[in-house]
Amino acid sequence: MKFQYFPHTADIRMKVEGCCFKELFVAGVLGMANILKEDICEPEDSFDIKSNIEIQATDQTCLLIDFLSEVLSHSYSEKSIFCKVIFLKLTATDIKADIYGKTTIGFDEEIKAVTYHEAEVVNSGGNTWETFIIFDI
């Protein structure tokens, strides 16, 4: 599971990879958290907030983007950054998960939105999944 950032004229382009479908979502959460506040998810042993997310989407790409959008909304409304995901259900079009985070005062970067632009969740061989994600900054 990993995330990597690439240049974009005005925004942030991130590539996420997971060694399984579930890990792709974890990589997305950690990559986004790292933009909001660098290295906040290390160490990941102590969390002071928990939220629940339940989403249905038309396909796996929308599911990932909608899930990350929801995590982002919780970050702003609860002034927290989320680092850990416990999956209660995950299919290609449904997710139910508990997310765990750390409260924070301010962020390093303000993400306006997780966009669908360039996102295409694909199985890149074996059980590996990947996609690009553009964050509107």
Place this chain on the structure above:
Amino acid sequence: MKIKKHDIIKKEDFLWEIPQTFRPQMLVPARVIASETLLDAIMEDRSLVQLVNVASLPGIIGASLVMPDVHEGYGFPIGGVAATLYPHGAISPGGIGYDINCGVRLLTSQQNAEDIKSKLEELSKEMYAQIPSGMGKGGQIILTPKEIDEVLTKGAEWAVDHGYADNQDLAYMESNGRLENADPAFVSEMAKKRGSDQLGAIGSGNHFVEVDYVEEIYDPIAAEAYGLSKGQVVVLIHTGSRGLGHQVATDYIRKIMAAMPNYGIKVPDRELACVPFNSQEGENYYKAMCSAANFAWCNREIISWEVRNAWKNVFGTDIAPLKLMYDVAHNIAKIETHQVDGEKLKVLVHRKGATRAFGPGFEDLPKEYISVGQPVIIPGSMGTCSYILAGTNRSEEISFGSCCHGAGRKLSRTAAKKQVNAPVLKEELREMGIYVQAGSFKGIAEEAPVAYKDVDEVVETIQNSGIAKKVAKLRPMAVVKG
């Protein structure tokens, strides 16, 4: 798809066209307002591919257009205009952007640059203290659920009703700072929660409050009408609807994407998601968008109150209060009437990173502006000049009464951070007489002048294309950033 120079036809000086025949899905041609130098620069990213995609929006008429400050966005390019036939044509949240009613306003003082020079550092610190800024930071006002609904309904008028502004400010704002179609019932609880503590806060990114002085007057008649004179100190405010607007866009792009199959709509990029304006989903989004736009106008009004407080704290209460010259949106969709192929039509104009620029005779302007046209405010980058332009009737002929919105980014944030030493830049700006108060050096590096196109060239192109004319040039003296 790659667009090459030979795919582009020169229609006239400063106006280029990718013909409708370029791709079968295009419903109208795609047009670029630019000098040849800027066109070459624009071709380096994917702005034109995105412009061509916009030309396939259901119900689009005339042409899809980009301004000389355009750069690649997500779905729609930033710096674009698309008009769709009202009420059956498409409404697309991506054509407005996540920061609904991001915009600029200009406050004018009766002081000259020389008058305030000795107190400039104190003023910049006081403004930084008065105006909450920075990533995810809230403001001084915490709205109850009832109050936030009032803000979403009334816009800037809410600030007047609650003693934050004088009634006369409202006349100097696009749409008087309030869109009548707003309905808070169509704004999610999450969006309201995110907006509840954000009134009066500028946020981060390219948002700022800047003290400038008028360095040059190009059009004395328009300048006089706008109340501008050489040497005069003015204040530019650039921000939008904050997390509330971001959440409205996120909520509705998702809803509209899910609804598209019901209307048989397919788009080449999910961020172009759209539905007919007169569909249930289209009307609901428009009501929510108008609500978020009203929040943004109220936000800029509360920030003006904070700036006015800083001014009083530094210069005392004997000086004349700061007057609002004008407030314009550059991320919005408006129902307007335009002449298309000789026919007057009601259209929905999407402006994403583009400013309304109506010419002389437009009756909704303050009466002293009617004869010279609508003020258009073009902020440059931190440390470079900004411009005040006047809209022209030519803009209604070729760009649905629209013009550019800034200098336009050319470097990624990553590239800017690699190239710029922020502490050194801050010192260089200080030596140029510009005080910068910012939440982080990272923010200064990302917004450095080198990250933007040359605003002088962008504005010169606008002037030469005839869609707006230069009125005044502003030079920065102090910048407050998130």
